[in-house]
Amino acid sequence: MVDPVEVEAVVKRYGTAVALAGVTLRVGRGEIFGLLGQNGAGKTTLVKILLGMVAPTAGTARLLGIPVGAPSARRAVGYLPEDHRLPEYHTAASLLDCYGGLQGMPRSWRRQRAAELIEMIGLGQAHRLKVRNFSKGMKQRLGLAQALLHRPDVLFLDEPTDGVDPIGRKQIRDLLLAERARGVTIFINSHLLGEVEQLCDRVAILRKGKVVRSGSVVELTHRQHTWLVGFDRPVPESSTWASAHLDPPDRDGISRVHLADEAALDLFLAEATGRGFAIRHLQKERGTLEDLYLECATVPHGPHVASSVRCG
Amino acid sequence: MIGWMRSFAALLHDTWLEFIDAKSLWLVLLTIAVLFGVALTIHGEPLAAGRTYLDLAARSLSADTNDLDPAEVSLHTITTRLDGSISWIQSAEPISLVMQPADGQPQDGPKTSWRVTLVRNTLPVVGKMADTNSIATRFGRVADGELWRVHAIRETTAPLAARLGSQRWEMVVNPGRDLMILWPHRMTLFGDALELTPPQGAPLGLEVFILQKLLATGLGGTALLLVSVVITASFVPTMIRKGTLELLLARPVHRWQLILGKFIAAILFVAGMLGLLVGATWVVTGIVSGLWAPGILLAVVSLLLFYGLLLSVSIFAGTLTRSAPAAMLIAVAYWAVLFVVGILHAQVVASHVREDLTGRPRPLTVADALRGRSEPRAPLEPQKRPFHRTAAGRIVEATYRVLPHSSDLDAMVDRQLMRGFSVGGRMRQVLESGEFSWLGGVGLTVAHATAFLVAACVIFGSRDP
Numbered sequence: 083m084v085d086p087v088e089v090e091a092v093v094k095r096y097g098t099a100v101a102l103a104g105v106t107l108r109v110g111r112g113e114i115f116g117l118l119g120q121n122g123a124g125k126t127t128l129v130k131i132l133l134g135m136v137a138p139t140a141g142t143a144r145l146l147g148i149p150v151g152a153p154s155a156r157r158a159v160g161y162l163p164e165d166h167r168l169p170e171y172h173t174a175a176s177l178l179d180c181y182g183g184l185q186g187m188p189r190s191w192r193r194q195r196a197a198e199l200i201e202m203i204g205l206g207q208a209h210r211l212k213v214r215n216f217s218k219g220m221k222q223r224l225g226l227a228q229a230l231l232h233r234p235d236v237l238f239l240d241e242p243t244d245g246v247d248p249i250g251r252k253q254i255r256d257l258l259l260a261e262r263a264r265g266v267t268i269f270i271n272s273h274l275l276g277e278v279e280q281l282c283d284r285v286a287i288l289r290k291g292k293v294v295r296s297g298s299v300v301e302l303t304h305r306q307h308t309w310l311v312g313f314d315r316p317v318p319e320s321s322t323w324a325s326a327h328l329d330p331p332d333r334d335g336i337s338r339v340h341l342a343d344e345a346a347l348d349l350f351l352a353e354a355t356g357r358g359f360a361i362r363h364l365q366k367e368r369g370t371l372e373d374l375y376l377e378c379a380t381v382p383h384g385p386h387v388a389s390s391v392r393c394g
Numbered sequence: 395m396i397g398w399m400r401s402f403a404a405l406l407h408d409t410w411l412e413f414i415d416a417k418s419l420w421l422v423l424l425t426i427a428v429l430f431g432v433a434l435t436i437h438g439e440p441l442a443a444g445r446t447y448l449d450l451a452a453r454s455l456s457a458d459t460n461d462l463d464p465a466e467v468s469l470h471t472i473t474t475r476l477d478g479s480i481s482w483i484q485s486a487e488p489i490s491l492v493m494q495p496a497d498g499q500p501q502d503g504p505k506t507s508w509r510v511t512l513v514r515n516t517l518p519v520v521g522k523m524a525d526t527n528s529i530a531t532r533f534g535r536v537a538d539g540e541l542w543r544v545h546a547i548r549e550t551t552a553p554l555a556a557r558l559g560s561q562r563w564e565m566v567v568n569p570g571r572d573l574m575i576l577w578p579h580r581m582t583l584f585g586d587a588l589e590l591t592p593p594q595g596a597p598l599g600l601e602v603f604i605l606q607k608l609l610a611t612g613l614g615g616t617a618l619l620l621v622s623v624v625i626t627a628s629f630v631p632t633m634i635r636k637g638t639l640e641l642l643l644a645r646p647v648h649r650w651q652l653i654l655g656k657f658i659a660a661i662l663f664v665a666g667m668l669g670l671l672v673g674a675t676w677v678v679t680g681i682v683s684g685l686w687a688p689g690i691l692l693a694v695v696s697l698l699l700f701y702g703l704l705l706s707v708s709i710f711a712g713t714l715t716r717s718a719p720a721a722m723l724i725a726v727a728y729w730a731v732l733f734v735v736g737i738l739h740a741q742v743v744a745s746h747v748r749e750d751l752t753g754r755p756r757p758l759t760v761a762d763a764l765r766g767r768s769e770p771r772a773p774l775e776p777q778k779r780p781f782h783r784t785a786a787g788r789i790v791e792a793t794y795r796v797l798p799h800s801s802d803l804d805a806m807v808d809r810q811l812m813r814g815f816s817v818g819g820r821m822r823q824v825l826e827s828g829e830f831s832w833l834g835g836v837g838l839t840v841a842h843a844t845a846f847l848v849a850a851c852v853i854f855g856s857r858d859p
Contacts, residue, residue, distance in 0.1 A: 135643045184647055
């Protein structure tokens with residue numbers, strides 16, 4: 083089966099400026115994929131290429147197996163642009179009706195879906211209100227509704243929770259997880275790394291038009307060689323054994339220990355027990371996406387930089 | 395195909411909401427409604443003119459007036475058309491064939507019938523006696539207009555009088571088809587408060603012609619066109635602004651469909667409003683005058699063609715600049731250019747005509763005589779620098795040739811109106827021989843509109859958002 087999103091060595095240049103320098107990636111069906119990167123890293127350009135709004139300078143891209151650019155490639159695709167501006171003269175219902183019509187949805191289905199979504203995003207009370215009177219959060223939720231309207235197979239979301247309060251964010255997360263459960267592929271561009279970490283199955287980090295890291299969230303945040311360990315009583319700081327292996331403990335008395343491999347860990351634990359410390363806590367340490375992102379976004383061309391990474 | 399129709403219907407719906415969202419639209423519609431309300435207070439009162447038109451009909455029996463054109467024919471040529479007789483109305487009395495008014499005396503008006511005594515004296519040698527049938531068919535026909543229709547006729551010539559070349563008929567004549575158009579009316583506004591016509595009144599057809607022009611293509615049409623251009627000029631810039639455009643481009647439609655959809659939707663809505671405006675003009679003038687000539691309905695076509703042109707200019711400008719004020723200004727500026735070039739071109743034409751007439755004797759025409767002139771006009775002096783020979787005149791002429799001729803769009807309606815409100819014959823021929831070109835009016839307008847629209851689609855289609 084073809085992957086819903088396929089990008090093959092895509093290059094985009096604006097004059098001499100390079101927006102994308104050969105990006106290759108794939109997103110599988112039912113996957114939530116996060117594309118991270120600083121402003122100007124090329125995230126939006128990549129999405130615009132996939133939606134056929136911008137022509138790539140080189141390389142190929144396909145949506146649901148159809149070359150991008152053809153209107154039919156966008157038939158089963160939903161898009162929530164960043165900083166979107168919904169036409170202000172509409173109400174939520176009339177806007178969804180118009181967008182549904184442009185999407186080619188039959189009238190009865192449009193009506194039914196619009197009513198369903200307006201209720202789902204909590205705009206049922208505001209059915210007479212025009213968009214110009216909406217709050218930012220309401221506009222954002224309506225924006226999400228228009229992307230979900232025609233039950234697309236692929237969703238492109240640029241900052242989906244921008245301007246939404248914490249409860250609204252939770253609702254949106256649940257909505258997206260429900261869509262994923264239906265088999266929808268979701269492609270998220272976001273700065274909110276916490277959100278991405280909670281939602282995404284896989285991420286790629288884009289830097290200056292190149293994919294510098296990609297993989298599953300678990301894989302990428304997993305840290306080799308570091309464990310968190312806690313004992314029944316504090317290890318005296320003066321002990322040379324402790325200072326050789328252990329970082330200073332945190333408030334809960336948990337210390338980080340850096341070791342070459344699991345055999346070394348066994349040796350370390352045996353030695354601790356031998357010294358009379360009973361083990362109360364042991365856990366392999368995971369980094370956060372933020373750590374990884376900061377590392378990738380700021381370190382100039384580290385050893386892990388690849389011009390393109392085959393993802394998935 | 396179904397998908398296309400759905401997208402188009404959605405664009406129509408979207409444009410409709412955007413259209414009625416504009417407050418200026420309602421303001422202008424309200425103003426126009428007030429204008430029509432005022433027009434409905436117009437009151438037309440026919441003046442007594444029956445005897446005048448009966449006299450005219452009698453006199454026209456003595457000459458061949460079929461191709462009479464008072465603007466060109468001289469008094470001399472008219473005398474050669476006389477058939478050697480003099481006819482006049484000896485007595486005339488209004489009667490009502492259908493019903494008597496309350497006071498028992500029928501009024502002198504455009505719907506009254508008359509009992510008439512017609513006398514015809516034949517000049518010795520040149521004249522011939524007339525037969526009753528020819529009088530019955532010719533009385534009341536001036537040029538090819540029908541002022542009177544003979545209902546009954548009976549010759550009452552006395553035997554002695556016949557020998558002296560005098561004939562007499564008793565007739566009952568009904569108003570003809572064109573009498574109402576020519577009948578002088580006194581028009582007032584606000585129920586007799588404001589006089590619109592000179593004391594001697596003006597022909598009803600002319601009054602209605604002026605009123606229809608004022609309401610449909612003058613005040614009402616200009617206001618509606620201007621506000622439509624101003625409102626719809628922002629449609630495309632709003633659609634293609636950042637953040638809105640992306641929402642549309644993610645749909646499975648071509649970009650040209652978006653532009654064309656907006657264009658067609660705006661045309662349809664403005665057509666509806668123009669239809670209302672012109673239809674209301676027709677109905678209002680029909681109600682106040684009783685004349686229902688449908689020529690003015692053609693104004694919907696001419697106004698819509700002109701609006702379509704301005705709309706495609708504004709769409710082109712809006713696509714190029716992405717700014718609603720710029721699109722609006724450029725469309726209005728284009729309108730102004732057409733207007734100014736049109737005026738300058740009229741000067742070029744006048745300069746050509748003047749040069750053609752220079753040095754030629756100009757005969758005294760009937761029209762001159764009616765204006766009280768008795769001497770033939772002196773030949774024109776040659777112009778020092780005819781406008782059409784200057785560089786500016788040549789530029790104007792060349793520019794005019796390629797620009798749409800809004801004057802021809804106007805003339806398209808005027809010709810139709812005049813057909814409805816003028817008495818035919820030579821007058822109508824003159825009317826139709828005037829400078830008018832379908833190609834310059836409709837042809838160039840459609841060509842320019844198409845070119846601007848195609849250019850907008852090409853620019854929009856090839857640019858990254």
